[in-house]
Amino acid sequence: MRLLITAISAQEGATSASLAATGAGQLRSRLGRDDAAFEVVEADPGRDLAEQIEALLAERGPSFRDPVMLYVACPALLSIDGELFLSLDPQNPTVGDALADVVAVLRDGAPGPKLVVLELADTKLGLDPTRAEVLVRAAEAATDPTTSGVELLLGARPRTADTASLPLAQAIVAELDALPSGRALTSRGLFDRLASKLRESVPCLHHARAKVSFELAPGKPGRRDSTSTMPAPRLDVLPRSVTPAPPPVIPPAPPPPALPPVLPPPPAEVSLALPRPPRTFHPPPPPADVDLTWTGESEDWGSIPRVIPLARPLAAPPGASLPPPPMTSSSSSSIGRDGPISSPISGREISPFARYTVEGELLASQGEVNGAINAFRKALSVLGPGGDPHSRAEMYVRIGELRSRHGQPEDAISDFEKALALRPGHLPALESLLQLCASERDWRGVMSAEERLIAALPSDTMRFERLIEFAARWEGEADKPARARLLFERAREMRPHDPIVREQIRRLTLKSLPPAPRE
Numbered sequence: 001m002r003l004l005i006t007a008i009s010a011q012e013g014a015t016s017a018s019l020a021a022t023g024a025g026q027l028r029s030r031l032g033r034d035d036a037a038f039e040v041v042e043a044d045p046g047r048d049l050a051e052q053i054e055a056l057l058a059e060r061g062p063s064f065r066d067p068v069m070l071y072v073a074c075p076a077l078l079s080i081d082g083e084l085f086l087s088l089d090p091q092n093p094t095v096g097d098a099l100a101d102v103v104a105v106l107r108d109g110a111p112g113p114k115l116v117v118l119e120l121a122d123t124k125l126g127l128d129p130t131r132a133e134v135l136v137r138a139a140e141a142a143t144d145p146t147t148s149g150v151e152l153l154l155g156a157r158p159r160t161a162d163t164a165s166l167p168l169a170q171a172i173v174a175e176l177d178a179l180p181s182g183r184a185l186t187s188r189g190l191f192d193r194l195a196s197k198l199r200e201s202v203p204c205l206h207h208a209r210a211k212v213s214f215e216l217a218p219g220k221p222g223r224r225d226s227t228s229t230m231p232a233p234r235l236d237v238l239p240r241s242v243t244p245a246p247p248p249v250i251p252p253a254p255p256p257p258a259l260p261p262v263l264p265p266p267p268a269e270v271s272l273a274l275p276r277p278p279r280t281f282h283p284p285p286p287p288a289d290v291d292l293t294w295t296g297e298s299e300d301w302g303s304i305p306r307v308i309p310l311a312r313p314l315a316a317p318p319g320a321s322l323p324p325p326p327m328t329s330s331s332s333s334s335i336g337r338d339g340p341i342s343s344p345i346s347g348r349e350i351s352p353f354a355r356y357t358v359e360g361e362l363l364a365s366q367g368e369v370n371g372a373i374n375a376f377r378k379a380l381s382v383l384g385p386g387g388d389p390h391s392r393a394e395m396y397v398r399i400g401e402l403r404s405r406h407g408q409p410e411d412a413i414s415d416f417e418k419a420l421a422l423r424p425g426h427l428p429a430l431e432s433l434l435q436l437c438a439s440e441r442d443w444r445g446v447m448s449a450e451e452r453l454i455a456a457l458p459s460d461t462m463r464f465e466r467l468i469e470f471a472a473r474w475e476g477e478a479d480k481p482a483r484a485r486l487l488f489e490r491a492r493e494m495r496p497h498d499p500i501v502r503e504q505i506r507r508l509t510l511k512s513l514p515p516a517p518r519e
Helices: 016-020 023-031 049-060 099-109 131-143 167-178 187-194 352-365 369-383 389-405 409-422 427-439 443-456 460-476 481-494 499-512
Strands: 003-008 039-042 068-078 084-086 114-122 150-158 204-208 215-217
Touching: 003 023, 003 049, 023 039, 023 068, 023 167, 049 068, 049 099, 068 099, 068 131, 084 099, 084 131, 099 114, 099 131, 099 150, 114 131, 114 167, 131 150, 131 204, 150 167, 150 187, 167 187, 167 215, 187 204, 187 215, 187 460, 352 369, 352 389, 369 389, 389 409, 389 427, 409 427, 427 443, 443 460, 460 481, 460 499, 481 499
Parallel strands: 003 039, 003 068, 068 114, 114 150
Antiparallel strands: 068 084, 150 204
């Protein structure tokens, strides 16, 4: 099942036929075709969006293989403290749905790939030079792609009288129509295509990657490489004007089914949900065929290492350095009893491992970091050194994520490496390790995580996109153009005729040449 949920700001006097001819109607019709194969459901703009999505996901029950996409087109609202709200009801222009609530529902109800596309209109955009950056920060704070698993594509434009014009939706339709038959198109590839085409009509265009890449068009087996270009700046506000091609005329689609009815919220109030523990998608890991041993310090960043070093060497096998904590919790949580407990849903007895996992997630959502880590360590001690490697790796990743967020980078890196020692192709551990090493500017650790992540990715499309992303970081943040050029050359091996990659290699080659001697 591939599910698309659309939420479009209501328009006075608009009929279903007139709305079908707009950019939103074209997008719904286009994504419902066979190459994208989305089941389209339209939300009611007059009811609470998060509650509607929660009811729909509970009814459909998507699995970790089922992508869920949300497209929202409406005016943007920012609270005094910088929280982003979606104003879908023109009758109440000062009331909106909290984006954080919507993302929390997606995170908990859809364990597979998730994409949120926001096409926002803002009255201050274009008048305040910092407004675009404020919108982007508010959207990223609400979605938090690295932990929620929700990928974000944001397009914002100044609010005008033409509210039916949706250039981002029309551009998405045009790119899907131009896609060769059988080719895949990821959200990152879509952003790269649109970054230069929408500079005039959508002055604020931004993409935030999640741990699992979202595919708008899955393509056919054996043809997984969609066209992708160099990543554009995070806030593309360049003044050059580009006139996009007119979108094709698509016949109106039949009205999509309505979401299940839910009780409307009290007027003039927005419900803010408490943080909920994220779920993680786990694709099958690729075979581990790399030598993960530590090598001597070498500054030759322009060559591929013969072996891939660990970000941190392990002094002992996973679990040996983690003694089991006392089995009585020091937390005041109500789940502090020893022994099995009953599930609050089914009433059946659950295992001690499940008990401590649930306790850890609950404490983490309440901000009790030490109690959550203690609970996850209890879960590890229940499994023992010979327990299920996947479950043990999951516990180490959760412990590492908590330590990473609370200023313990060395311990967090060690936890991620323990997870990878158990499951070398564990994508969430690799992504978390890469993000932490980059934030610490530990470039040896970054190189190690990058090489192992590239080897573990399941498709050439993802490898190509990540090589381009990594190369940009090595040249910009790390100031190591030799490493950047190496990654561009590896991307060229996948797509020898890509003009952007060839231009980047040529530019870096000229940059590395010594200056001409003065006469």
